[in-house]
Amino acid sequence: MERNLIMSLLMGLLCFGCQESRKPAPSSVAELNDSIVLWSPYNDSAEVAANRTHKIERMQYKLIQSRVIDKNDIFRPLYHEVSAMTASDYESLKPYILGKTIPEIQTGIKDGKMTYEDLVRFYLYRIYAFELDNTSTLNTILSLNEEVVAQARELDVLRNKGGMASHHPVYGMPVLLKDNINTSGMNTTAGAIALSGNEVEDAFIVKQLKNHGALILGKVNLSEWAYFLCSGCPVGYSAVGGQTLNPYGRRKFETGGSSSGSGTAMAAEYAVAAVGTETSGSILSPSGQNSVVGLKPTVGLLSRSGIVPISGTLDTPGPMTRNVTDNAILLDAMTGFDANDSQSVPPKFTDVWQTSTASMPELKGKRFGVFRQLMTSDTLYIQTIQKLKQAGALIFEFTPPDVSMDGFISILNIDMKNDLPAYLKVHGNTDGKVRIRSVEEAVAFNREDSITRIPYGQAVFEGILADTISAATLQRTKKRLEKSGRTFFDTAMREYQLDAILSVNNTHAGYAAVAKYPALTVPMGYRTNGEPVNLTFIGKSYQEEILLNLGEAFERLTKARKLPKGYR
Secondary structure, three states, rough: OOOHHHOOOOOOOOOOOOOOOOOEEEEOOHHHHHOOOOOOOOHHHHHHHHHHOOOOHHHHHOOOOOOOOOOHHHHHHHHHOOOOOOOHHHHHHHHHHHHHHHHHHHHHHHOOOOOOOHHHHHHHHHHHHHHHHOOOOOOOOEEEEHHHHHHHHHHHHHOOOOOOOOOOOOOOEEEEEEOOOOOEEEEEEEOOOOHOOOOOOHHHHHHHHHHHHOOOEEEEEEOOHOOOOOOOOOOOOOOEEOOOOOOOOOOOOOOOOOOOHHHHHHOOOOOEEEEEEEEEOOOOHHHHOOOOOEEEEEOOOOOOEEEOOOOOOOOOOHHHHHHHHHHHHHHHHHOOOOOOOOOOOOOOOOHHHHHHHOOOOOOOOOEEEEEHHHHOOOHHHHHHHHHHHHOOOEEEEOOOOOOOOOOHHHHHHHHHHHHHHHHHHHHHOOOOOOOOOOOOHHHHHHHHHHHOOOOOOOOHHHHHHHOOOOOHHHHHHHHHHHHHHHHHHHHHHHHHOEEEEEEEEEHHHHHHHHOOOOEEEEEEEEEOOOEEEEEEEOOOOOOOHHHHHHHHHHHHOOOOOOOHHHHO
């Protein structure tokens, strides 16, 4: 069924995507801004009321739409570009884009089915269609790159001149970034009003993406301060962006956090790929909840410079994509040694995507550890393990040793107390547009208008200020927890000589976080109520290539991922 792309666009004066009635493009952005209304705020009280009895307490929302964003400010500047695509154009491109891998999309471009400009317009068309309609919006998009169409045209010129033969596969691919990753031309807010004026230069990984020719399409919503602000509050909520919603069940299923916008954007296919960040579960959780592929790399494999931090000990960015091949491509495009990141390491592999595509990895003979507790409690996990057995994989049930995770929160507390001021000093806005310079100042800023800035409180921030653990104790805690995390996995890995341990979504993310082990999560199906679920592969440090090969084989076996019904 064809969707009216913008519900009440100009009160019927313009028809988005209708060739016959479209007006000429305005002569300037100023004229555009003065002439159209693409979106109107709505009363979300009925939706809030409908969730008051939700069985998940943190889904009993206080608000859904942002109280500070005017979506017109986000969507007006590119409207004249998007409206150049008709509904017929859009439908004709679907077979070459939706559900396709990056290599498949690149083949379509090489074969003349479309251009990079067409590809960008296609995704913008989807974003405008769903995000400007209050019945389908996911509250995912926080900003758009106003130059992205022009940048795509430039890449097409280079391609036509024969200048793409040696380009990285990410060349020309539109990518969305979590809004705690510094990006020039778009503010980096971490979802917090306190950072709403944070105009900054590109983070290291963004420079890497651009160097390889990726197109930064825009920034997406997240759990505010990477879900390290309030206690028991909804995942996917930020004061800047409002409540992110899950396309598989708006207000029915959680989005996961904190990279909720990256997950929902990939689920709805708003871009080729997205980048999230994780401290403990913040890529794995939204990837699982939104049926997309997410990789939490080994800490240090990807630079953290220019990313709003929680913990310099545990933080890492990571790729979130529609399939494993694209995940490997995006990971490769972001790698590089960063002298300004104390944990950065030289790239451990190159052209990692070529391994899976060239060798057709298999599951036969692979050795997997599975949690005995999950084998008695999770029906979908049990069914998935049976499929792996049928494919020739060797399965070893185990019960992990009981290890202490005491002190985990103190690592995050003290790291953020130190790392946030360092970020603001080195990578934050220096023109006085950001008032805060510490967690303490952020707490005070939020108290000035608690209804708008912290409707769910800031108990976690207050806990940061109250934590008095000494520096010496903190260092001992970090070493003890790293040992605990590795013991949790290594005991079974050594005993059974495992290729990977298999978990569900972010169930064991905390142990992988303190161990600094990588984890790849891949769609494995849906609960009987339609809620997505992922199988998560956990390996030892710098085994990303192994995990990606295993994930590729599993993806090919199950073909589990499906587009959400309302976003096809």
